[in-house]
Amino acid sequence: MTAEVASAVLAALVLVPAGAGAVLLILGRRADRGAGPVAVTAALTAAVLAGTAAAARPEASAPFLGMPGGELALAVDGLSAVLVVTVSLVAAAVTVFAVADLPGDAARARFFGYLLLFTAAMLATVTATTVPTLLVAWEIMGATSYALIGYRWEVPGKMSAGTTAFLTTRAGDLGLYIAAGAALAGTGTLALDDLASAEGAWRHVAAAGILVAALGKSAQLPFSAWLSAAMEGPSPVSALLHSATMVAAGGYLLLRTEPLLEASGWAGSAAAWVGALTALVLGAVAAAQRDLKQLLAASTGAQIGFVVLAAGVGVTAAGTSQLVAHAAVKAGLFVVAGAWLTALGTKQLAGLRGAARRYPLVGAAAALAALALAGVPPLSLWASKDEVLAGVDGGVLRVVALAAGALSAVYAGKILAVVLAPVDADTHLDSEERGTRRVPRPVTGVVVAFAAAAALLGAVALPGVADRLKSVLGAEGEPSPGPGELMLSGVIAVAVVVLVVRRPTLVAALERTELLRWAGLRQVLTPRPWLALARAAARVDDRVIDRAVLSVAAAARRGAGRVGRADDHVVDRSVVSLARAVGRGAGRVGRADVDVVDGAVRAFASAVLRAGAAMRRPQTGLLHQYYVQAVVGLGALFVLLIVVR
Template identity: 50%
Template sequence: MIWILPAAVGALLLLVRRAPRAVALTTAAATLALAVWAAFARPAVRFPFVFTSGFAVDGLSAVMAVTVAAVTLAVLVFAAGELREARFYGLMLVFAGAMLATVTATELTMLLMGWEVMGAMSYALIGYWWRDDDRVTSAGVAFLTTRAGDLGLYAAAGAALAAGGQGLWLDGLAGLAAPWRDLVAAGVVLAALGKSAQLPFSFWLSRAMAGPSPVSALLHSATMVAAGAYLLMRLQPLLAATGWAVPVAAWAGGLTALLLGAVAVAQRDLKQLLAASTCAQIGLMMMGSVAGGAAQLVAHAAVKSLLFLGAGAWLTALGTKDLAELGGAARRYPVVGVSFTVGALALAGVPPLSLWVTKDTVLASAAGPWLHAVGLAAGLLSAAYAGKALASVWRGDGLVGGRRALGARSSDAPSPGVPPSGALSPGVLSPAVPSSGALSSGAPSPGVPAASAWSLGSLPPLAVASAVLGVVGVPVAWAWWSALVGDPGAAGVSAGELVVSGGLAVGVLAAALVRPGLLVSGRPGRTGGWLGLEALARAVVWRPLMGCARALAWFDDRVVDGAVGAVPRVGMAAARAARMPFEAGLDGVVRAVAGAALRLGRLARRPQNGQVHTYFAQAAVSLIILALAIVLVR
């Protein structure tokens, strides 16, 4: 299947480490070609495993496979300008291969394997600069948080097995008997919320910003975070059969879209703003039909990969991701600036760009007016935080105090001796205006390396995709799209809804651009701190869990080990107690017998003097005694 190529080459790169960039780019291009072929050929394979397992490509998985492969190629092309380590490219290819395995699996065992490998690779990539303790800690927090949600998928597999089926085929889960069907659905929803950073798991995505920007671009757009939304789309029949799982997932997504949209507005860090916006946009995908969610997922993949790559380019060149210090960055580096602007306008829902349409296709199928209102409010927040980002990078004086500390080291920049976090050397970002001074974190320099120069070419295609992918949601293409992803008859969006939402988005965006200071607070506060979710998780889950672990360790050390140690002590005490009345007497008997034998031996030695006549005399005496004994006995 498609996933074998990137996973196998990635694993080989981790071992051989030869020509990593060329091998990785060639593999990514070949994977994209295979994904396009599979989208038309629709291959399927079955094989014996624990149960009969398999992989197949249908309409929904074809869309996902092409999206994953295309974004992976674009991100690796961008990363090839600076990152050279085989470890990076090997991990990225295995990461993409695991996502491809997840979206093409037709049986729960195979899906779970891809799901787990993807989580492991995310840990390695977020903590890529492993000499930095803070980054490793962030990777651990992200990994443990997603693992907590992943337990739901294990519970779902266990419930499906307990239901007595002969396999774990995804298309057969909806037919399980109650209550096993409900338990499977509950596990699936939990796993999806954890993987897609929905409430209450959202804070792990903030921690994921510790990785290189290309990692963020791939993780936030087409892999990992999108996996939860895909899982809910793939198992929509199961969720619908329960009667409760669909509204639970929809409301969880809606609340995440609204609250994390507010978190994005409050951010002063560009990558954190984009991370919170990912949570919000993924939440929108969970609110409506499969067709609407899939359209939103594909368009969002192009938009978010573009925005993260642009943020990474500026981070490399300017050494900062602080919105207050990015003033004029878009004018200074126009290729990145224009591409980033297209992505931000699409994120804002500005007509006629992609997310304007796809967002409304989701809202058109939202269940009930209250959920629709929540989604609409979340869409307006999208325009607000996108406008805040645009104002920051285009205005000449920044957002706060006119500071232009372009050489300041960012908290996201690696520590000394660690490779830079961006995917491009500063030289590729040819400034539009002369620099007023050298940048301490890499000043623009002449003589751009060839690899860096052409890697910037991945931004314009992503900008074009961000602009046009919404065409799948327009009424003339909607019937084809909904049939392709297996959701025929899904509600489409009307022209009136598009006009209203587009007009509101433009109005909010204009306000954010004209008065950006309204969106900036002196201190991030609870909203800027991701609603205190990580602190809450530590207080409610982590500390009690560690307390229980310490209590169990004490019980094991003191009680269990004490009981085990008491057994030999009691045995020795019993032995000592038994020794006094019994062993002493037995020892006396043994010593008496030994003493008697010793004395008899000494007596027996006396006649053994070596004189023959003495031996004859002894024999004669013995015979006389024997004769007397015979006579007496008779």
């Protein structure tokens, strides 16, 4: 494949879903009937193009800002190759699920249009090599997520949920603009790979901006609660947004800019701690939920926390494997939750009791995905989580991460305890009712495919596979867990799952705590605390700052009055007196000049004038007078000579 063809493939990878989505949005309801097939075709085409691009590793660019690194540039390296395949495959599967899940009378063209644009934005995000490209994709992803979460805008609460998610992530996104400015000031270019070489304080500013933007997008502390609001969106949106796209984007960004985090020093440690604490806190929140989608949402933030932890400690291969494994597991579980919501009309855990027994094939796939989420060997998240933990040095951070890993088994076990429970007699469905509420075959196929991926990705624990992944990512030399660590984590996960399944009441106690309401994190996203903070700041301003300013102003005014009076009575009088004395002295000097100096000059001039006139008298021009004058002069000299002698 030539470089030109490879570049065209890379451009088509983004433009095919983006173009198809734009066309569907423009046509609107007129395209509802054909929107599903068009979306599936575009998503499958993108998956094929992703595989081709991953193998060819192409580059593509177009002029944009006219400065170094200011072009719209895409490229596929090892990390991008893994992510484009993951994103495109998950998006294609979720699109198939959406075709079967959406009601027939829904605005399908609008839904699939936004879904395809959302997918294209994520594909551009993971292949962007310049900050402008990343910003464009980042913004489109945020805007389309708002439209997708609030898709059923006519239902109360849907639009406000989309607004909450949008504004929260937008608050974090400001960090990306700050990072862009720091990159330009510190490096003179907007290339992502040059961020780590920013000079001086600009490197720290760029690291802070990237960190804030990533934490907001991935719903890490303190931005976590927007995940709860996002559950108001349709099930396919939850399945895509929480698995391989928007929530994963922040984790990906930190993996991409890991050299910057390391170069700054503090940013890597900050990311590691935020990731570990998010995994712990949201793990506890997930264990306390009564709503399956809320449980899965909290667990999404918790699992992505391990990706953020991996980026913070510098194990990019482990973070990537965690990102991919989580995408498969969580997409499968969200599809299951959506399928059961459509079939059974509830997402409450109490209403899903025995759901796996009612739908055996879907239930088996859901159980397998839940076991993978718990970290049970030999499934995917068992291996990837231990890869992350292998990069964490001993100490408090490792203890927090281990506790968060154990909580994964708790909330996964809670799902299993409910869906595997015997069906109550009063909720049993007869054959006729079962026929009208069956899970469509395409949805079953999607669930089974995700469950298979969740199981097979556990191969990353095999030394050969793990080494190959590190080679692809250019992460050779990163630590790997030993057999003892893998066995210990597997035993803990199995023991916790068995305990929770056998004694579900142990976890039920958490439902009566503040953890059920997301540990108060939702309050961070409501106006109340900010209004209270504003009122407190206003009181401080009125009672402290204003009073201090007024006191300073009054003191300054009094001081100015004293200075003014001193100026009037002392300085001004002194200046006036001095001026008068100088005037009098000048008058005397003037009169002396006129009467003495000028008189003397005039007298001398008059004397010289008279002498000159006297000197002219002998000059008569008569020769006999000159002789007489000579004789008189010589006689006078003779007399003087005689007298003197």
